[in-house]
Structure formats: structure tokens, C-alpha cells
Amino acid sequence: MTTLRAASRDEAMELVAALGRDFVSTLDIERTLASALRRIADHVGAEAGSLFMLEAAGKTLRCHASVGPTDIVGLTIAADQGIAGRAVQRNIGEIVRDVSRDPQFNRSVDQKTGFTTRSILCAPLSVKDERIGAIQLINKRGGDGLFDGDDLNLLAVLASSAALAILNARMAAKLVEQERVRRELELAAEIQRSLLPEAEADDFPVHGINRPARTVSGDFFDFFPLADGRICFALGDVSGKGMNAALLMAKAASLFRCLGKTIHQPGRLLAQINAEIAETATLGMFITMVVGIYDPRTGIPRFSNAGHEPLQLYAPDGSFTEFQAEMPPVGVVVGEPEQSFPEIAVPLGGGALYAFTDGVTEGYLETGKELGLAGLKEFLARNASEAVPRRLLRVAEALTQSQTSLRDDVTLLAVDDRAAAAQRASRPAPAPPAFDPSPVTVLRLHVPAVADRLRLIRTAVGEASRLVGCSEHVARDVTLAVDEACQNIIRHAYKDLPEGEIVVEIVRESGKLIIFLKDFAPTIDPKTVRPRNLEDIRPGGLGTHLIREIMDEVAFLEPPLAGGNVLRLGKRIA
Amino acid sequence: MKHQIKEDNGALVVALEGDVDLKTSPDARKILLDAVTRNLPMVVDLSGVLYIDSSGVASLIEAFQKARKSGHKFVLAAVSESALRVLNLARMDKVFAICPSVAEGLAKVR
Numbered sequence: 289m290t291t292l293r294a295a296s297r298d299e300a301m302e303l304v305a306a307l308g309r310d311f312v313s314t315l316d317i318e319r320t321l322a323s324a325l326r327r328i329a330d331h332v333g334a335e336a337g338s339l340f341m342l343e344a345a346g347k348t349l350r351c352h353a354s355v356g357p358t359d360i361v362g363l364t365i366a367a368d369q370g371i372a373g374r375a376v377q378r379n380i381g382e383i384v385r386d387v388s389r390d391p392q393f394n395r396s397v398d399q400k401t402g403f404t405t406r407s408i409l410c411a412p413l414s415v416k417d418e419r420i421g422a423i424q425l426i427n428k429r430g431g432d433g434l435f436d437g438d439d440l441n442l443l444a445v446l447a448s449s450a451a452l453a454i455l456n457a458r459m460a461a462k463l464v465e466q467e468r469v470r471r472e473l474e475l476a477a478e479i480q481r482s483l484l485p486e487a488e489a490d491d492f493p494v495h496g497i498n499r500p501a502r503t504v505s506g507d508f509f510d511f512f513p514l515a516d517g518r519i520c521f522a523l524g525d526v527s528g529k530g531m532n533a534a535l536l537m538a539k540a541a542s543l544f545r546c547l548g549k550t551i552h553q554p555g556r557l558l559a560q561i562n563a564e565i566a567e568t569a570t571l572g573m574f575i576t577m578v579v580g581i582y583d584p585r586t587g588i589p590r591f592s593n594a595g596h597e598p599l600q601l602y603a604p605d606g607s608f609t610e611f612q613a614e615m616p617p618v619g620v621v622v623g624e625p626e627q628s629f630p631e632i633a634v635p636l637g638g639g640a641l642y643a644f645t646d647g648v649t650e651g652y653l654e655t656g657k658e659l660g661l662a663g664l665k666e667f668l669a670r671n672a673s674e675a676v677p678r679r680l681l682r683v684a685e686a687l688t689q690s691q692t693s694l695r696d697d698v699t700l701l702a703v704d705d706r707a708a709a710a711q712r713a714s715r716p717a718p719a720p721p722a723f724d725p726s727p728v729t730v731l732r733l734h735v736p737a738v739a740d741r742l743r744l745i746r747t748a749v750g751e752a753s754r755l756v757g758c759s760e761h762v763a764r765d766v767t768l769a770v771d772e773a774c775q776n777i778i779r780h781a782y783k784d785l786p787e788g789e790i791v792v793e794i795v796r797e798s799g800k801l802i803i804f805l806k807d808f809a810p811t812i813d814p815k816t817v818r819p820r821n822l823e824d825i826r827p828g829g830l831g832t833h834l835i836r837e838i839m840d841e842v843a844f845l846e847p848p849l850a851g852g853n854v855l856r857l858g859k860r861i862a
Numbered sequence: 863m864k865h866q867i868k869e870d871n872g873a874l875v876v877a878l879e880g881d882v883d884l885k886t887s888p889d890a891r892k893i894l895l896d897a898v899t900r901n902l903p904m905v906v907d908l909s910g911v912l913y914i915d916s917s918g919v920a921s922l923i924e925a926f927q928k929a930r931k932s933g934h935k936f937v938l939a940a941v942s943e944s945a946l947r948v949l950n951l952a953r954m955d956k957v958f959a960i961c962p963s964v965a966e967g968l969a970k971v972r
Binding site: 429746778 | 915947
């Protein structure tokens with residue numbers, strides 16, 4: 289700059305300032321580039337000019353703006369081609385006083401346009417080592433039409449300030465884009481939070497807490513009460529983090545909410561969620577998930593665990609018992625929706641059942657140490673007297689105290705039986721069930737397998753059910769289930785042949801009504817006996833659905849050696 | 863199982879009574895499907911049904927679908943408690959239009 293004439297220097301400074309202002313306030317970089325080039329060309333006094341920018345990872349130079357008789361916007365050349373290419377590669381400006389003597393000069397444009405290039409001034413657009421492109425001015429106005437050293441110095445100053453302005457504008461655009469993405473993530477997170485249940489009063493048995501490591505979370509928990517007072521709950525952890533995990537989380541959570549309202553057996557519910565997810569899940573994504581239902585009147589949760597961290601049962605004496613997953617994670621194995629995953633039922637006895645994601649045990653404490661399973665247990669035991677929400681909050685707080693941000697989403701769910709146990713204790717104990725040491729056979733009936741005898745079977749089963757203490761409603765339901773099972777034998781096992789026989793045996797065993805239905809038809813494959821899909825409204829095939837809907841247990845036993853089939857139906861006497 | 867068919871001012875009232883089970887449902891099916899072919903709006907009175915099983919429910923579904931196909935209204939009315947329990951278990955309470963009484967059923971189909 290020292291070589292610039294003083295007057296020209298002041299003008300140049302003014303132009304630099306103007307260029308900076310233009311780029312800072314622009315929303316349209318291309319237009320600002322064009323006006324910057326025009327002002328620079330005017331200022332230096334050039335007949336024409338062009339502004340090239342590097343593209344395609346620095347492999348090509350494309351003209352973004354041009355002034356003068358020929359518009360070459362869009363012209364793309366190799367990044368090392370022409371005078372502009374050379375300026376970019378060397379990262380220094382130059383004057384080609386007479387292009388006819390420079391072999392690097394690209395004549396093709398002149399040939400196409402009829403313009404005559406005599407002299408070129410070219411300066412790189414760069415900030416330190418970050419190369420952006422080059423500005424090229426052609427033919428000095430007036431005189432001999434040739435540029436001189438002062439012109440080059442002037443252009444170099446203007447080009448470097450333009451480069452800085454372009455870089456700033458690009459960064460600003462990137463920030464705007466980042467801000468847009470951030471705002472969208474915030475919206476997604478808000479929708480995600482709305483998928484989590486609202487906090488209940490302190491003495492409600494089920495509570496959960498979720499702290500996402502990023503804006504959105506791949507973890508979830510949910511719970512809702514049923515009309516009969518039982519509470520459905522679930523906790524899941526989608527593999528991976530970020531948006532894809534969050535979307536799959538939303539799907540799993542919605543499936544649980546929706547299917548959980550009608551399917552009240554956790555094993556069947558989880559199997560159905562698995563079938564849905566496996567059918568459509570993206571390859572390689574899966575969910576570890578626990579689904580359960582807790583009855584405050586008995587203090588017993590029934591739950592099913594697909595590939596998730598073991599659940600921890602805290603007993604009031606301070607001990608912990610662990611319950612491992614018995615199935616692979618949801619979405620891994622394609623399954624039948626009618627299938628059932630194994631269930632565990634365990635009395636809490638005033639204690640609490642905890643489910644949590646690995647973000648909890650692998651989270652860092654303030655000391656920089658990992659919480660670990662032992663640490664979590666100690667935490668829960670130490671705060672056992674606290675209200676459940678506070679107990680969970682303590683754990684989440686301990687993990688968010690650490691200087692480092694959360695490693696993984698932190699999610700915990702507790703099913704606490706303390707309040708319910710106290711209520712059970714204060715209520716007069718129901719009459720203890722009759723001493724029932726061994727199974728008692730209540731009824732054994734051999735009947736021909738024909739439609740004509742179904743009424744007889746119904747009468748007998750109804751009476752036997754009432755006899756062992758079933759209510760009128762339960763007796764009627766059980767009668768329907770047995771009738772339907774007998775129909776299956778008549779129609780599908782014996783295929784309506786009249787010689788068959790059915791043996792109905794009813795046994796009372798530790799508070800349950802057990803019904804064995806034996807036939808002597810060829811052994812059938814239990815897998816072919818499936819309830820129909822109720823969405824599909826059509827006559828026929830309802831029987832198996834009714835049996836499963838009514839009975840607590842439905843299982844084909846190992847067929848007897850002599851052949852035939854044995855179906856075992858179980859129902860809690862109520 | 864017994865049944866009665868009455869025409870009431872341009873609508874058909876089909877009443878089923880007794881047990882609709884595997885033995886009797888073929889009759890129930892025939893009665894219902896024949897009634898549908900008379901091309902009148904139809905009310906099925908289930909007040910006298912003491913027992914109904916899946917085959918009985920299936921007959922109702924088949925008749926309902928046939929009536930709907932031919933563009934006639936088809937409602938169940940005065941459904942007995944035990945029949946309603948089975949319709950609930952089969953999740954068919956959402957499929958059928960169910961009216962508390964035959965009179966209300968008739969008002970609905972007309």
C-alpha cells in the first residue's frame with residue numbers, strides 16, 4: 289500500500305469500507321459480488337472485469353460476476369487454467385502487460401466474443417491461506433490501455449478486502465443455516481417431550497425422568513393408568529443418538545401408547561410392538577425395551593424385557609434383585625404379532641422396581657467417575673425414604689453436575705409399591721384363600737365331538753366354574769372360551785367327522801381354574817392355531833381370539849404318545 | 863334357537879332367540895342372509911339371545927356386510943347382556959351400530 293499515491297489511497301480506503309458494509313448487510317452474495325466487481329473495475333479504470341470463485345472442492349473456477357462488453361458469468365475453467373488460475377495457484381497477483389506474449393492466456397473467450405484483450409491485471413481473492421478465487425481486470429481505459437504497478441497494488445488491496453468480506457458473508461450464511469437447524473431440533477425436542485407422560489402426584493406409584501444428551505433423545509419412558517386401577521409402563525432405548533434415533537423413539541412410544549390401551553399382557557404387547565418395528569425399522573436400528581403392568585392392589589408388576597438392561601428390584605430390607613432380559617431387542621428378529629414374549633411377575637412387597645438406560649450407569653459423576661451399577665444401587669438405597677420423583681431427580685442431577693456434557697441420554701423409571709403396600713396393610717385383609725395344597729379335579733367329561741353336545745359342555749363348564757368360586761361373569765366368559773376351543777377341535781382337529789371324542793377336565797389349582805381339553809385327532813401344529821387379525825372385519829376365525837382374550841393362559845401341551853392334542857387353559861378364579 | 867321376522871312400515875325386524883352356537887348358527891346365517899335379500903333396512907333384535915358364540919357373531923358380520931354392500935342399513939337392537947359381552951370381546955361393538963331398543967333401531971334405519 290505504501291506505493292499507492294496518497295489521493296488514490298484515500299479513495300481506495302473509502303471503497304474498502306463500502307465493500308465491507310455491502311457484504312455485511314447482504315442477503316444475496318451473488319448480487320453483492322457483481323456490484324463489488326463493478327466498483328473495483330471503475331475505481332481501477334478497467335474496460336472489463338470478471339470475478340472467479342473456486343468450486344468443486346477447489347478443482348474448478350467459475351465466473352460469478354463480470355463487467356464490460358462480454359458477459360461471461362457461468363464460465364467454468366480448470367482451477368489452474370488461464371491467468372486467473374495462475375493467480376489462484378500462486379496466491380499472488382500479477383500484471384500481464386501484453387497478453388499476446390503470455391502462453392497461459394486463454395484466447396478462446398476473445399475468439400468467441402470478438403473482444404480484444406490487451407492487458408490483464410489479476411489478483412487472488414484469499415484470506416491467508418484460504419483461497420476463494422480471483423479478480424481479473426482487462427484493458428486499462430485511456431492511454432495505451434496497459435496496466436502498471438500502481439494498478440496492481442490497488443487491486444491487491446481491494447481484492448484482499450473483498451475476500452475477507454466474502455468469507456464473512458459465507459460464515460454468516462452458515463450461521464443462519466445452523467440457527468435454522470437448531471430451531472428445528474428445538475421443535476422436534478418439544479414434540480418429543482410431549483410424548484413423555486406428565487408428572488403425577490408424589491404418591492403415584494410410577495414416575496420417570498429423561499435427560500437428553502443432545503437436543504433430541506433416543507430414550508423414552510411412558511406410563512398410563514387403566515380403568516381398573518392397574519398402570520401400564522414402558523421404558524426404551526433406541527440404538528444410536530440424534531435425529532434418526534429420535535424418530536424411531538417416537539414410533540415405539542406411539543405404538544406402546546396405542547397398543548397398550550387394548551393389550552394388557554406385557555409379553556403380547558411387546559411381541560406386537562416388535563412385529564411392527566421389525567417390519568419397518570431401518571436396517572441396523574433396534575430398541576431395547578421393557579413393558580410392564582403394575583397392580584397396586586396386589587403390589588405385583590408383570591413385565592417383559594427385550595434386550596434391555598436388567599431391571600432392579602429394591603426390597604425394603606435394602607437388598608437388590610436383578611431381572612435379566614429374556615428376548616433380543618425389539619426390531620432385531622422378525623416376529624409374529626400374535627406371539628408372546630416371556631413375562632416375569634414379582635411381588636414388590638413395599639419395595640420398588642427400577643428400569644433405566646445405560647446412559648445412567650455409564651454417566652459421569654462430578655468427581656469424573658462413572659456412576660456404575662453399584663453406584664446407582666447405592667444412590668437409590670440411600671435416598672429410599674425420599675418421594676419417588678425426588679429420588680429419580682437426585683440421580684439425574686448427580687449425572688448432570690459433571691463438567692463434561694452427558695455421554696448418553698439418561699432415563700429412569702420407577703414403580704414404587706410403598707404407598708400401595710401401606711394402603712393394602714391398612715385395609716382389612718381379604719379372607720385368605722382356602723387352603724389349596726394340591727390340584728382338585730372338579731369335573732371330567734367324555735363327550736362326542738359334535739355340535740350337538742356343545743350345550744352340554746357349556747352347562748357343565750359353567751356349573752364347575754361357579755362351584756370353584758368364579759363370579760357369574762367369569763363363569764360365562766370361561767364357558768365361551770371352552771365352547772370355542774371345543775368348536776376348534778370339532779371343526780379343525782376332527783374336521784367335522786362324527787366319531788371323535790373330547791375329554792373336558794377341570795381342575796382347581798392354587799387359586800386358578802385349569803381346563804384341559806383332550807382330543808384324539810391327528811396331532812396339529814399349534815403354530816397354525818392363531819387368532820385372526822381383528823382389523824380385518826370378516827366372518828369366521830374369531831374363536832381363537834376370544835379364547836386368548838378371556839383366558840390368562842392358553843397353551844398346547846406336549847402331545848401324548850398315543851396321539852391327539854391337549855390344550856391347557858388357565859384362569860385366575862375371581 | 864327360534865326366530866321371528868316382522869315387517870314394520872318398510873323395515874324388517876329379525877329377532878333371534880335362545881342359543882346361537884355352532885349347532886344353530888347355520889340356521890341363523892340363512893335366516894339373516896335371506897332377510898337381507900328382501901332389500902329392506904334391517905333391525906336385528908337380540909334381546910332374546912341367551913348365548914352367542916363366534917360362529918353366531920360371524921353370521922351377523924356376514925349379513926351386515928351383505929346389507930352394506932346392497933346399500934341398506936343394518937342395526938343390532940336390544941342386545942342382551944350376554945350377547946353384548948361377546949360382541950365386546952370380539953371388538954365388534956365398534957363395527958355394528960347397536961341401538962338400545964327395537965324402536966330406536968327402527969328410527970335409526972328409516
